[in-house]
Amino acid sequence: MTQExxxxxxxSDADTITLLGxxxxxxxxxxxxxxxxxxWMVTQRRPAPSQVRVFESVLVALADHGFxxxxxAARLTYLSAPDSLQGALAAGLxxxxxxxxxxxxxxxxxxAAVLARAAAEGKPPPADDAGYDELALDAVTRSRAAGRLVPxxxxxxxxxxxxxxxxxxxxxxEEGVRGPHLRLFEAIGRxxxxxxxxxxxxxxxxxxxxxxxxxGLPLPMLRxxxxxxxAAGLxxxxxxxxxxxxANDIYxxxxxxxxxxxxxxxxxxT
Numbered sequence: 029m030t031q032e033x034x035x036x037x038x039x040s041d042a043d044t045i046t047l048l049g050x051x052x053x054x055x056x057x058x059x060x061x062x063x064x065x066x067x068w069m070v071t072q073r074r075p076a077p078s079q080v081r082v083f084e085s086v087l088v089a090l091a092d093h094g095f096x097x098x099x100x101a102a103r104l105t106y107l108s109a110p111d112s113l114q115g116a117l118a119a120g121l122x123x124x125x126x127x128x129x130x131x132x133x134x135x136x137x138x139x140a141a142v143l144a145r146a147a148a149e150g151k152p153p154p155a156d157d158a159g160y161d162e163l164a165l166d167a168v169t170r171s172r173a174a175g176r177l178v179p180x181x182x183x184x185x186x187x188x189x190x191x192x193x194x195x196x197x198x199x200x201x202e203e204g205v206r207g208p209h210l211r212l213f214e215a216i217g218r219x220x221x222x223x224x225x226x227x228x229x230x231x232x233x234x235x236x237x238x239x240x241x242x243x244g245l246p247l248p249m250l251r252x253x254x255x256x257x258x259a260a261g262l263x264x265x266x267x268x269x270x271x272x273x274x275a276n277d278i279y280x281x282x283x284x285x286x287x288x289x290x291x292x293x294x295x296x297x298t
Contacts, residue, residue, distance in 0.1 A: 036048070036072055037069060038052070048069065063083050063084040064080045067083055070245065070246070078204060079205065082200055083243060085199050085239075086240060087257040088257070089192045089196060089236055090129065090232070090233065090257035090261075091258065091261040092261030092264060092265070093261075097123050098120040098121070098123040098124060098128055100275075101119045101123050102116045102120030102266060102269075103266070103269045103274065103275040104119075104278065105120075106266055107275035107276055107279065116266055117259065117262050117263065117266065121255050121258065121259060121262070124254060124255050128233075129233065131237065132234070132240070132250050132251060132253070132254040133237060133248075134179035134180075134237070135213070136209065137250075138179045138180075139212050139238055139241060142164075142212060151163075154208075157211075157218075160215035161215045161218055161219050163212060164215035164218070165222065168219060172223050172224065178220065180216075180234015182228040183229055183232075186229055187229070190229050190232045192236075196232065196235045197210065200239055205239070207241075209241040210238040213235065217229075217230040233254065236253075237250055
């Protein structure tokens, strides 16, 4: 008996390539954008133009944020192994976690869990901002009591306002996909000072997680979309490293300023 391996994505033979039931060369190339194709492949449904616009806005928002650890890791890896561009790109992507990029998925999961808990407790979906504020206040209070951070609150650079957040909310509203996850996240932005006693901005990565969740995308895939976006940014970083290298300066700055600390003195400070 011949073993079969089912797939609904792509197949090929000697003359054709089929992707999502379409002829890749004749039906997709030059007719479908990369963002649209990505959504189509993940959901197995061709997305509406409104969904594509919002999704591609998320990709743009997450593509690059300057000399973040992911970008520095990619540049330093390229310095060490310039014959392995794929290694440098992978090094940057491996840094996508709870502090950088991973917040997108963490926030989407957090918001979905809050909404699911409310539903399980028999609470009707909020009908207005006041209802979302009440739900958000309860969620932030619970997180504070459990000693947990609320994903998507605060940013290491943008201390007052993340410029991406306002634009993402506006685009989602324009395209009719400003759903419960994003509205709950906005409410968290309004009410969290009552609990935390300080005001933090809603960061762009968290907003992206809310937007992607409202698009109905699988929550365990949200970090993958952030990494997809950052792959483009890292390619830009590596292209710039080829044109204007700085990785060796970073390496030498750390190496030449390293100070030896006696391990016993470090473990037994006076």
